[in-house]
Every structure is written in structure tokens, then in C-alpha cells.
Amino acid sequence: MDNVEQMNGVQFDILKEIGNIGAGNATTALAQMLNKKLDMQVPVVKMVDFPSLSCIVGGEENLVVAIYLMLDEDIDGSMMFMMPEEAAHKLVNGLLGRPEDNNEPFTDMDLSAIQEIGNIITGAYLSAISTLTNLTIGASVPYLSIDMAAAVLSVPAIEFGKMGDHALLIQTQFGDELEIDGYFILLPAMDSYGRIMSALGF
Amino acid sequence: MQIIKVGMADLNVCASPDGITTLGLGSCVGVVLYDSVTKICGMVHVMLPDSTAVKNNCNIAKFADTGIKELLRRIEKKGVSRNRLKAKIAGGAQMFAFGSQSEMMRVGDRNVEACKKILRELQIPIVAEDTGLNYGRTVTFYPETSNFEIKSVGKPVKII
Numbered sequence: 001m002d003n004v005e006q007m008n009g010v011q012f013d014i015l016k017e018i019g020n021i022g023a024g025n026a027t028t029a030l031a032q033m034l035n036k037k038l039d040m041q042v043p044v045v046k047m048v049d050f051p052s053l054s055c056i057v058g059g060e061e062n063l064v065v066a067i068y069l070m071l072d073e074d075i076d077g078s079m080m081f082m083m084p085e086e087a088a089h090k091l092v093n094g095l096l097g098r099p100e101d102n103n104e105p106f107t108d109m110d111l112s113a114i115q116e117i118g119n120i121i122t123g124a125y126l127s128a129i130s131t132l133t134n135l136t137i138g139a140s141v142p143y144l145s146i147d148m149a150a151a152v153l154s155v156p157a158i159e160f161g162k163m164g165d166h167a168l169l170i171q172t173q174f175g176d177e178l179e180i181d182g183y184f185i186l187l188p189a190m191d192s193y194g195r196i197m198s199a200l201g202f
Numbered sequence: 203m204q205i206i207k208v209g210m211a212d213l214n215v216c217a218s219p220d221g222i223t224t225l226g227l228g229s230c231v232g233v234v235l236y237d238s239v240t241k242i243c244g245m246v247h248v249m250l251p252d253s254t255a256v257k258n259n260c261n262i263a264k265f266a267d268t269g270i271k272e273l274l275r276r277i278e279k280k281g282v283s284r285n286r287l288k289a290k291i292a293g294g295a296q297m298f299a300f301g302s303q304s305e306m307m308r309v310g311d312r313n314v315e316a317c318k319k320i321l322r323e324l325q326i327p328i329v330a331e332d333t334g335l336n337y338g339r340t341v342t343f344y345p346e347t348s349n350f351e352i353k354s355v356g357k358p359v360k361i362i
Contacts, residue, residue, distance in 0.1 A: 050210040050249075060225035061340055063355060068298050143298035147355055150210065150226025151338020154249070155297050157210060158229055158309055161249045161264055162256050 011197060015186075016045040018196070019170035021132060022125035023184060026081075027174055029124035033117070034094045043184075044171040050157050053169065057183060058084060060150035067118030067142045068155060071126070074135035074195060077188040080156050081122050085146070087180045088114055111144065118142045125184060133199040156185050205342065208232075211264035213246035213273050215280060216345060223342040227293035229310035231317050231333070233270055234343045234350060235277055235326060237286045243345040246273045251316030266316035274324060289326050290350040290362060291317055292341045294333040310334065330362035 023043045031038035048056065057064055065088035067081045083091075086103075092110045093102050095117065106114070119142045130137045145152050170184040188196065206216045208224040216222040218241035224232045227247070236243035246269040250256060253265035262268035278284060294314035314333045321328055332339070332352050340353045352360040 053210075066298075070300075143300060145297045145336075147228070147297065148226035148338040148340065151228030151295065152297055154210070154226075154228030154230045154338075155309070158249050161211065163258060 010202065011193070012047070014197065014200060014202065015168060015193075018129055018132065019043055019045045019168075019184065019186065022128045022186075023170060023172040025124040025128035026121040026184075027172070029120050030091075030117070030174065033120060034091070036094060038174050041173040044169075046169055046171075048169050050161075053153055053157060056169065056171065057082065057149040057153070060148060062149045063146065064149045064152055065114060066145050066147075066152040067115065067122060068145070069122055069142050070140035071137055071188070072140075073138040075129075075137050075188050075192045077186075077192055078156065078159060079122060079126070079139075079187060080152075080183075080185040081118055081125075082149075082152065082183045082185070084181055087182065088146075090180055091117055106146070115142055115144050118144065121182075129196075133196055135195065135199050153185075156187050159187050208245045208247050210247055211249045211261055213244065213263040213269060213276070215242065215244035215273070215276050216343075217242045217280070218344075218346040221342050221344045223340070225340045227339045227341060228295055228297045229293070229313060231266070231291055231293040231310075231313045232339075232341045233266075233273070233317050233321075234290045235270075235273055235287050236290070236343065236345055236348060237277075237282045238288070238345075238348050239286060240280075240282055241345040242277060242280050242282050243343055244273045244277045245343060246270060248313055248317060251312045266313060266320050270317065270320045270324070274326075284324070284326070287326050288348075289321050289328045290330045290343065290348075291321075291328060292332045292339055292350065292352055292362075295338060296334070296336050297338070299336065332360060332362050 027040040063085040071077045172182045174180040203219045206222045222245045224247045231248045234245045248266045249264045253259040253268045294310035337354045342351045
């Protein structure tokens with residue numbers, strides 16, 4: 001397999017399932033952290049081309065908060081967790097016990113809270129994949145960016161761009177007491193896809 | 203007047219009074235080639251520096267080398283001679299503060315360098331640039347005035 005477009009139905013389903021489990025685990029972690037009941041809708045997993053990638057998140061210029069990590073050891077690559085700015089506000093407000101509609105600009109304290117949330121969400125996501133595949137996944141510290149959706153997405157898009165013209169997007173909606181939209185973008189290097197598949201016996 | 207939109211890894215040409223834009227440039231680079239006399243211009247949204255370094259290179263607008271050359275071809279087809287063309291470039295930001303050892307940190311820089319190299323080879327002078335740093339840019343070029351307008355989150359509009 002040289003690029004993601006050549007992926008067959010079974011391989012795609014496996015990645016979908018991995019995304020599902022990862023996002024489920026991340027939701028549980030988030031609910032515990034916020035001490036709130038949080039349901040996750042079945043994640044939408046799809047292969048999208050670059051122009052649609054930024055449209056999904058509400059338009060290229062939509063303000064988003066993104067957390068990006070490098071992966072190493074058994075799986076090379078990177079992953080991103082991204083949410084609209086409003087969602088990040090809701091999360092921080094929930095975590096710091098502020099009124100839900102507080103939309104003041106992020107303080108340094110807020111930013112480090114967001115970074116920590118990102119760390120926990122992505123950590124839960126990756127540990128689910130790691131358990132499922134029995135592969136060791138190392139992750140870097142989380143890097144944070146708050147900017148236009150297209151600008152932030154250019155970073156994973158460039159990584160995908162080396163392999164093809166599409167990216168694998170997992171869209172998760174957390175809900176119930178708190179409505180939060182989140183997006184995971186998992187970006188294993190091409191040879192790591194193979195490693196994931198064979199770890200699962202395919 | 204219309205504003206023509208150029209997507210990621212995409213290119214297009216445009217003539218006055220219309221303008222041409224690309225939204226939310228991050229580590230990618232927006233390259234504009236224009237002729238201030240005929241007021242014809244074009245923009246390419248470059249994602250990667252080098253088409254020869256990648257196996258899957260069928261989308262020529264994605265790469266600095268093939269993308270800028272294709273843009274030039276499309277503009278020349280409109281009857282503009284190459285020696286009248288000038289370039290303005292923007293983008294190539296580093297969106298995340300990666301550690302210095304990271305290869306990915308230099309993605310934006312490498313895109314900018316590659317675009318400059320190709321433009322030098324094609325002998326098209328770069329008259330203005332707004333590149334690097336750590337924020338996204340929405341850029342719009344107006345061939346009528348040769349103004350290249352750059353918008354970023356929480357910053358005043360810049361015209362180069």
C-alpha cells in the first residue's frame with residue numbers, strides 16, 4: 001500500500017473501529033475530568049479531500065483550538081485533536097467551574113488547562129489503540145495552536161499530502177450536559193498502517 | 203467584481219476587476235504572479251516543496267516546482283509575457299511550536315525556500331513577501347492595484 005487512497009474496505013473499517021474505540025476512551029476520560037455525564041455520538045469516520053477538510057470544521061477561517069502530538073516507537077506519525085473555539089471555552093469553563101457562557105479571551109491558565117485536556121484526551125485515545133493492537137505508541141508533549149481552521153489543518157494536510165490527496169478524519173460529538181464538537185485526525189506514516197493491520201491479524 | 207477562491211493545493215488565474223484569494227494559509231505558501239500593465243494575475247497554494255521527493259505527485263498544484271510552473275503557463279496562455287511578471291508571496295508559518303529537532307518544524311520554511319528558488323530559476327522577481335512566523339493568513343490579491351491583502355486572527359490587515 002503506497003497511499004491512503006488504495007486502502008480497501010476491510011482496512012478502512014478497521015481504522016474506523018480504531019477511531020471509534022479511541023474516541024470512546026477519550027470521551028470517558030473527558031467525562032471523568034469534568035465530572036459530568038458525557039455521551040459520545042457514533043463518530044463519523046471518513047476519508048476527505050483537502051478542500052472539504054477545513055469546510056467540515058465550519059469554514060477555513062473559523063477559529064479553532066488544536067492540539068498536535070508526534071507519535072513514535074511502534075507507530076510513526078502524528079495526531080491532532082481539534083475543536084471549535086466555542087467548544088474549548090465550554091471545556092475550560094467546565095473544568096475551572098466558571099459559568100458556561102463565559103467567552104473571555106483565554107488566559108495563560110486557560111491555555112495550560114486546554115493543553116492538559118488535550119493531553120488527556122489524546123492519551124486516552126492512543127492508549128485504546130495501543131491496547132487493541134498491542135503496539136507501543138510513544139507520544140510527544142502536546143503542541144497547541146489557536147488559529148484559523150485551514151491554517152492549523154495545513155500541518156496534518158502537508159503530512160498527508162506526501163502520501164495522497166485525502167486525510168482520515170474522525171469527527172466526534174460529545175454531548176449531554178455539555179455539547180462539544182471535537183475532531184480527531186490520526187496520521188500514521190504509511191508503513192505504520194501496515195503495522196497496525198498486521199498487529200490486528202490482517 | 204468577483205473574488206476567485208483558490209483551495210489548498212489548487213491554482214487559478216484572474217483579471218481585473220476581479221480579485222483572487224486563498225483562505226487560512228498555514229504552513230502552505232500562497233504565490234501570486236502578476237502583471238501590473240495587463241492586470242492579469244494568478245495564485246497557487248503550494249503545500250509541499252518538491253514534486254520529485256514524493257511518489258504520489260499527480261496534483262501538480264500541490265508542489266512549489268510544478269505548481270508555480272503550471273501557474274506561469276496558464277498566465278502566459280492569457281497573453282502575458284514572462285518578463286513582465288512579478289511575484290508576491292505569503293504564508294509558510296510554523297503553526298505549532300515544535301522542538302527544534304523536529305523536521306516538521308521547518309515545513310513552512312522549506313515551502314518558502316522552495317518557492318523562492320523556483321521563482322529565481324524562472325527569473326521572476328519577488329517584490330513583496332509576508333512569510334514565516336507562527337500564525338495563519340487569509341490572503342487576497344487585487345490585480346487592479348497589485349495590492350496583496352493579508353488578514354490574520356487578532357492582527358490588523360496588512361497590505362504588501
